[in-house]
Amino acid sequence: AQTVTQSQPEMSVQEAETVTLSCTYDTSENNYYLFWYKQPPSRQMILVIRQEAYKQQNATENRFSVNFQKAAKSFSLKISDSQLGDTAMYFCAFRQGAAGNKLTFGGGTRVLVKP
Amino acid sequence: EAGVAQSPRYKIIEKRQSVAFWCNPISGHATLYWYQQILGQGPKLLIQFQNNGVVDDSQLPKDRFSAERLKGVDSTLKIQPAKLEDSAVYLCASSLHPAHYEQYFGPGTRLTVT
Numbered sequence: 001a002q003t004v005t006q007s008q009p010e011m012s013v014q015e016a017e018t019v020t021l022s023c024t025y026d027t028s029e030n031n032y033y034l035f036w037y038k039q040p041p042s043r044q045m046i047l048v049i050r051q052e053a054y055k056q057q058n059a060t061e062n063r064f065s066v067n068f069q070k071a072a073k074s075f076s077l078k079i080s081d082s083q084l085g086d087t088a089m090y091f092c093a094f095r096q097g098a099a100g101n102k103l104t105f106g107g108g109t110r111v112l113v114k115p
Numbered sequence: 116e117a118g119v120a121q122s123p124r125y126k127i128i129e130k131r132q133s134v135a136f137w138c139n140p141i142s143g144h145a146t147l148y149w150y151q152q153i154l155g156q157g158p159k160l161l162i163q164f165q166n167n168g169v170v171d172d173s174q175l176p177k178d179r180f181s182a183e184r185l186k187g188v189d190s191t192l193k194i195q196p197a198k199l200e201d202s203a204v205y206l207c208a209s210s211l212h213p214a215h216y217e218q219y220f221g222p223g224t225r226l227t228v229t
Contacts, residue, residue, distance in 0.1 A: 105157030
């Protein structure tokens, strides 16, 4: 079974600075997807960024980028130029490549952006 | 485009009582998911529907939990009887089809069992 581990329960960052969240996963599969989801306080979970395992290039979405190290099974998220609206729980998630396979989530990292 | 709707948003019940949650996915989304999110943890999939058929219910405690999606649109998740450890947020999500990577989540129902 796949497992996803987020070792940082909570992180704080000053507004406009950069924060990096770590995620490791365990799988024997070669075809899979990795995701970072954001869950703001009392609001819906939304997808921040995704990475296909077959792509070597790291995904980027505006201020969010990932460092995908397939051999090390590591998938970190970097938030640049942090904004107050980035305050949220961030979940790393894994999905096997075959259709219909479920998302397996990590335990989450709480990010607090301070003004 | 309307998002995933869930009701109620909050529910407090006593142990051994029953409760039901409702989810209306995004229009046209064939795949619907129910997750349980215990405080301080990531969501855990309970059941996945493809139209009105069950794709995966391996982590659904079937002795007390049941779910249905009779017409392939709305879905209901029921707990009977509830236990203290069922206190959690129940999230509904939908996607266009199983192979589509993005799942859209609803606001969740926060259940407290006393």
